[in-house]
Amino acid sequence: MKIVYIMIVLLLAIQLIRPEKTNPPVDEALTLKAPDNVMKILKTSCYDCHSNETKWPWYSQIAPLSWNIIGHVNDGRDALNFSKWSEIDPKIKTKRLKRSIKTINNGMMPLSNYLMMHEAAQLSNEQKKTIIDWCNKELKKR
């Protein structure tokens, strides 16, 4: 029994370690502007990790899960932040667009553990095509 108490105390204790969950302010002048159908998919499937408009789920309050989720959002924003789209260096943007095509095609994005909790974020083949076509169109502009 003692081990159970120790576990409970530990679980409570780690709740005190709370890395910051942020949603930095969004400057509309910098955000990505894409056709509505593209925006809708990106907002549902990518924005929780790749924008400053993260919808934090209730379980992101609970350590140690919270650490993992906050880490993914911070890393996701560092890699690609649609809220700061027009600030991204054109060369980097080209890279991210290409990587978006690749990671959607090989099923790396959205992250699989995210999809377990966000069924709606799962991309249908049609949605994949919509995003990939848009990426290709953007790439042609460069």
Ligand code: HEC
């Ligand atoms: C649950 C969070 C999450 C979701 C949802 C998500 N990503 Fe990511 N994404 C990440 C993380 C974390 C990284 C950084 C990975 C790394 O550094 O290895 C990343 C990296 C990327 C990169 C850069 C990869 C590279 O190798 O250059 C692209 C492009 C990307 N994501 C596109 C998308 C697109 C498009 C969607 C939606 C279809 C999406 N992601 C959804 C978390 C997410």
